[in-house]
Amino acid sequence: MERLRKLLLDPLFIAGLLTWLAVALAMRFMAQHQALGWVLLVSWLLALVVHELLQTDRPWLRNALLLFEALAALTLIWLDPRPGTAQVLLVIWVTQLAAERSLRVTLVAALLADIAYYLILRDANWTSPMLVVMINAGFQGFAMMCSHYARSAEQARDQLARVNADLLATRALLADAARDAERLRVARELHDVAGHKLTAMTLNLRALATDPELAARSEVRVAQQLSAELLGDIRNVVQALRDSRGLDLATALRALAAPLPRPLLRLQVDEDVRVDDPCLAEAILRIVQEALTNAARHAGADTLRVSLLREGDALLLAIEDDGRVRNALREGNGLTGMRERIEGAGGTVAFTLTAKGSMRIDARLPA
Structure with a gap:
């Protein structure tokens, strides 16, 4: 349902649907085979919708639907060769083809369809069939290039999004690695410098405590206690800094x-x-x-x-x-x-x- 909702809101699909409606309105003036024409026209629309809803991992079915669209459009042209009616369906078909195939494949397919269109017009004794086909081919070419460049822009956008995501993730890892390295450096500095000096101070205080005159003073005992507590606190901080490592x-x-x-x-x-x-x-x-x-x-x-x-x-x-x-x-x-x-x-x-x-x-x- 989500894919159908997105399709119905797609501007290109809406444009194609409006074009199909214009062809459907022109079908009212078909002189013969009107019932067959309606069957082909509705089938063509169903093929268009199914093709757009299909996942990209079924290329054979998508190709079969595109082939059916081309044959249905040419059959409608054969039933009613008037310019400005079913020929427009070929423009939509070329747009679809260019959206998922290379320019070379699209050009060859469009050329074959236009040759068939020319033969239909000549068989119907239409005036200036080559001019009519060339005008229609011009619209096809314009639609083909628009679709091709839109596809290229979409691919470039997706590629840019992937590269941007890669850079953002790598930057996050690098920043985290830098923070880890800085934490480790601070831990080493605390352990090697502050820890060493505090240990030396503690030893000096112990030496002072051996003096009978100083041992009785409360200041020496308090200094010993504070130095021991501070040394323990620094060891805890160093251990916490080391334990917090990890990206x-x-x-x-x-x-x-x-x-x-x-x-x-x-x-x-x-x-x-x-x-x-x-x-x-x-x-x-x-x-x-x-x-x-x-x-x-x-x-x-x-x-x-x-x-x-x-x-x-x-x-x-x-x-x-x-x-x-x-x-x-x-x-x-x-x-x-x-x-x-x-x-x-x-x-x-x-x-x-x-x-x-x-x-x-x-x-x-x-x-």
Whole structure:
């Protein structure tokens, strides 16, 4: 239903629907075969809607629908060859074709359709059939280039969004790594400098306490107690600074998904999950990034659920989307790269399909 709602609000689809309505109004003036014309026209519209609603992982069915649209439009032209009627459907068809095929394929297909259009007009003894076809081809060319550049702009936008997400996530990891390094530096300074001086002061106070005249003074006892407490406090602070190490993966993962329109990231990271190794953190980041790309591009998913839990000395990474994998599961370049990255980090991974047909990734990584 969500895809249908988006389709009905798509400006290009609305423009195509209005064009179809104009052709439908012109159908009232068909002299013959009006019933067949209505069947073809309604079938053409249904093919258009189904084609736009289909997932991209069924290319054979999408191609069959495009072929049917072309044949239905040419048949309507044969039934009623008057210019300005069913010929407009070929313009919409070329726009669809250019949105998902290369310019070369679109040009060849449009040329074949226009040749058939010319033969129909010549068979109907139409005046100046070449001029009529050339005018129609001009509209097709304009629509084709608009669709092609719109597709290129959309691809560039998606690529830019992925690069931006990558940069944001990497920046978050680098900032966290820098904070960890600074905490470690401060801990070392406290331990090496302040701790050393406090230890020396404590020893000096003990030496003073051996003097009978000074041992009886309360100031010496208080100074000894305060130095011992301060030394213990510094040790606790140093230990806390060391224990707080660990990259903030949750922030980096959210930054990775933020610029992408879909899928929506549902993230669950245990509080006790700490990743000290930047290489391991980057591996987890790249795995989730590839899962986001696959979910959006191949499965048509709207939501991606990611959980990162600790189990003993291992990290359990589980990723599942709500899309549908129509074909049999096989490892392409993306999944193979994901497996190589996980195994390179000393972990294992399994790719499975759920009962709903969605992709699930289970990885076990060293903590």
